[in-house]
Amino acid sequence: MGAFLQTPKEWATVLLARADRIAADPSDLDAAVRAGAFEGLKRAVRDLGATGTIATIAASGLRGRGGAGFPTAHKWRAAADRPAGQKYVIANGYGADPAVQTDAALLAADPWSVIEGLAIAAFSVGATDAILAVRGEDAALVTLLEGAVLAAEEAGFLGDDAAGSGHRISVTVRPVQGAYMLGEETVLIKALEGKRGQPDQRPPYPTEKGLFERPTVVNNVQTLAAVPWIVVHGGDVYATIGKRGSPGTVLVQLRGPEGAGIAEVPLGTPLRDLVKLAGGTGSRALKAVLVGGPTGGLLPADALGTPYEYEALATAGAHIGSGSVVIADERACVVDLARLLTKFSADAACGKSIPCRIGLRRLYEIGERMAAGTPRLNDATLLGDLAQDIAASALCNHERLATLPFTSAMRYFRSELDDHLLRSTCPAGVCTPIAVGAGATAAGSR
Amino acid sequence: MSFIPGIGLVRGMGLTLRRFFQPKATIMWPEQHADVAPKFRGRLQLLYDEYGTLKCETCFQCAQACPIECIDMGGVDTKGRFHVHWGAPETYGERREESALRRSGRPVADKAYAPFEGIDIEPLDGILEAHDYDPREMLAILEETQAEYGYLPVAALKHISRVTGAWYAQIYGTASYYRHLRFEPPAVEAPAAGTAQIAAEASFRSALDASLGYGGGAN
Ligand SMILES: Cc1cc2nc3c(=O)[nH]c(=O)nc-3n(C[C@H](O)[C@H](O)[C@H](O)COP(=O)(O)O)c2cc1C
Numbered sequence: 055m056g057a058f059l060q061t062p063k064e065w066a067t068v069l070l071a072r073a074d075r076i077a078a079d080p081s082d083l084d085a086a087v088r089a090g091a092f093e094g095l096k097r098a099v100r101d102l103g104a105t106g107t108i109a110t111i112a113a114s115g116l117r118g119r120g121g122a123g124f125p126t127a128h129k130w131r132a133a134a135d136r137p138a139g140q141k142y143v144i145a146n147g148y149g150a151d152p153a154v155q156t157d158a159a160l161l162a163a164d165p166w167s168v169i170e171g172l173a174i175a176a177f178s179v180g181a182t183d184a185i186l187a188v189r190g191e192d193a194a195l196v197t198l199l200e201g202a203v204l205a206a207e208e209a210g211f212l213g214d215d216a217a218g219s220g221h222r223i224s225v226t227v228r229p230v231q232g233a234y235m236l237g238e239e240t241v242l243i244k245a246l247e248g249k250r251g252q253p254d255q256r257p258p259y260p261t262e263k264g265l266f267e268r269p270t271v272v273n274n275v276q277t278l279a280a281v282p283w284i285v286v287h288g289g290d291v292y293a294t295i296g297k298r299g300s301p302g303t304v305l306v307q308l309r310g311p312e313g314a315g316i317a318e319v320p321l322g323t324p325l326r327d328l329v330k331l332a333g334g335t336g337s338r339a340l341k342a343v344l345v346g347g348p349t350g351g352l353l354p355a356d357a358l359g360t361p362y363e364y365e366a367l368a369t370a371g372a373h374i375g376s377g378s379v380v381i382a383d384e385r386a387c388v389v390d391l392a393r394l395l396t397k398f399s400a401d402a403a404c405g406k407s408i409p410c411r412i413g414l415r416r417l418y419e420i421g422e423r424m425a426a427g428t429p430r431l432n433d434a435t436l437l438g439d440l441a442q443d444i445a446a447s448a449l450c451n452h453e454r455l456a457t458l459p460f461t462s463a464m465r466y467f468r469s470e471l472d473d474h475l476l477r478s479t480c481p482a483g484v485c486t487p488i489a490v491g492a493g494a495t496a497a498g499s500r
Numbered sequence: 501m502s503f504i505p506g507i508g509l510v511r512g513m514g515l516t517l518r519r520f521f522q523p524k525a526t527i528m529w530p531e532q533h534a535d536v537a538p539k540f541r542g543r544l545q546l547l548y549d550e551y552g553t554l555k556c557e558t559c560f561q562c563a564q565a566c567p568i569e570c571i572d573m574g575g576v577d578t579k580g581r582f583h584v585h586w587g588a589p590e591t592y593g594e595r596r597e598e599s600a601l602r603r604s605g606r607p608v609a610d611k612a613y614a615p616f617e618g619i620d621i622e623p624l625d626g627i628l629e630a631h632d633y634d635p636r637e638m639l640a641i642l643e644e645t646q647a648e649y650g651y652l653p654v655a656a657l658k659h660i661s662r663v664t665g666a667w668y669a670q671i672y673g674t675a676s677y678y679r680h681l682r683f684e685p686p687a688v689e690a691p692a693a694g695t696a697q698i699a700a701e702a703s704f705r706s707a708l709d710a711s712l713g714y715g716g717g718a719n
């Protein structure tokens with residue numbers, strides 16, 4: 055699952071630009087420095103200064119890779135502008151989606167770009183304490199990162215006089231584990247504070263009141279890994295990669311019947327190319343592409359022209375989310391898939407708000423009824439209304455986005471849903487009680 | 501004050517007279533019923549949904565929010581993970597007393613937790629001292645406590661609460677959220693602490709594969 059896929063030559067690489075050259079031993083600082091590590095930090099400290107660095111990031115148009123695509127420079131400026139003695143910068147390397155390894159793979163292949171990006175972020179917003187939050191289950195990765203931070207400290211890139219800046223930047227690796235929601239920034243903050251992991255209402259945003267009520271910048275590790283590259287090569291160079299408005303590259307976890315792996319993809323690449331990269335669907339017809347992980351949207355074959363980029367995906371009813379792109383061929387049933395995804399989201403929900411605690415469960419139960427061949431008369435209306443209410447009253451983005459599998463299924467696969475709802479049949483022959491009951495086994499049993 | 505003899509008596513009787521003619525507040529219960537505010541919810545009680553499952557998620561938000569710490573909960577949480585341990589029923593008065601004591605910063609006797617198995621708190625004290633009794637390091641404290649005792653005994657949580665000053669409900673709410681923390685002594689062979697979350701994630705991946713029709717976990 056973790057292997058990097060070979061991408062076409064004309065696709066730019068930023069995040070993995072150095073990975074090949076340090077592949078022999080990613081934990082070797084000297085090799086990494088020879089490959090250009092910490093050049094960005096030095097440049098930020100010596101030439102650009104804090105405001106200059108933020109301006110460079112603003113010129114690059116870099117947007118958060120944690121899912122929501124918030125402009126990184128805005129976030130940094132908001133925290134930099136707050137007068138506070140203590141500020142924090144957090145690299146979110148939790149990687150919540152169980153089927154996605156992109157963040158861990160990046161950290162393992164090139165830990166230096168993330169650590170350097172984190173240090174640049176800390177320098178730019180005026181924070182002395184930076185935290186690299188990673189999965190506690192992955193003990194090998196934690197050890198690798200702790201060693202890397204130590205080495206960078208000894209070499210003077212971090213510590214009391216980081217890279218000769220006169221500022222103290224101390225980086226701590228903090229393993230966290232035990233809940234899907236830890237990926238969400240306010241939950242991650244809660245865990246770092248030693249509290250129950252339930253999200254907080256935003257605003258106030260963490261840049262105002264974050265870790266221990268101090269201004270805090272939370273960035274995805276991919277966002278941070280792009281920062282040194284941008285500082286070295288210039289914001290305007292980065293802005294030409296990918297799509298205008300959504301520049302740069304992102305790591306995508308591809309999964310299909312014919313292949314799987316992680317690929318660095320320029321934003322704006324059409325979904326069709328991603329499907330091709332994953333090996334297509336072989337002799338079977340493509341049914342849907344699940345874009346965005348457990349809370350992603352199911353897009354039909356007609357939507358393969360959609361560029362993989364924040365706005366276009368949102369319009370199409372999906373999102374970048376965890377960076378997962380899963381290809382479903384004709385063997386899959388959309389209802390079964392949406393039901394499974396919604397169940398996962400309902401189980402992962404924190405229980406703090408009513409849409410999260412009860413709404414998602416009810417949504418999943420409607421799917422369960424449809425898959426079991428016992429839908430109620432008004433289940434189609436109920437599904438639409440409930441999804442809308444959850445999205446409107448959600449406390450955090452989890453439950454808001456968790457409605458996407460069903461809402462996108464309603465939008466693109468209405469006839470398949472109607473087969474379940476009105477005729478109690480499953481065209482794909484997946485929802486067995488119905489398929490058998492309605493004599494639809496001809497569609498193919500597996 | 502003044503020297504008019506008997507003026508105090510007159511004043512006092514004046515008040516009595518005024519009150520005498522005022523409308524009475526006494527209600528002849530149960531013949532009469534008082535008006536109840538629409539938001540009044542009466543006795544705290546946990547509700548069941550139409551499937552007979554407890555609606556409470558044991559999230560402890562209510563217990564954490566309650567200013568006099570009078571809310572307790574018991575049962576099985578909605579993820580079916582464990583029984584919630586709770587002490588013998590205490591009276592409201594006892595609760596309030598304990599709460600007041602804690603606020604005053606004095607140590608609180610934990611009668612309510614007497615029925616729970618005692619533990620040797622020496623290693624726990626070591627853990628707490630290493631973390632400077634800092635409730636901000638609660639997750640690390642809990643993880644190390646679990647590593648030491650194999651699980652999180654109620655007595656340990658109570659002790660942590662007492663010395664760090666964090667509310668029991670808050671500690672319990674934290675500990676019950678994360679899948680790698682457990683409240684019961686592990687069965688004969690203890691699975692490693694992170695197993696629950698890893699298993700949950702693996703089961704999602706295989707369910708996803710099954711739903712997609714990918715055979716036998718290929719790729
Ligand atoms: C349910 C949920 C899960 C999330 N999981 C992750 C995650 O695993 N990794 C991550 O970086 N961001 C995750 N996020 C997004 C974070 O809340 C946050 O927006 C992000 O870390 C900010 O970084 P960015 O500005 O670089 O995108 C998640 C959000 C939600 C609502």
Ligand code: SF4
Pocket residue numbers: 555556557558559560561562563573
């Ligand atoms: S513990 Fe949570 S779910 Fe249970 S009653 Fe209290 S607030 Fe409600």
Ligand code: FES
Pocket residue numbers: 235253402403404405406407410411449450451452453
């Ligand atoms: S998951 Fe509970 S409020 Fe969002």
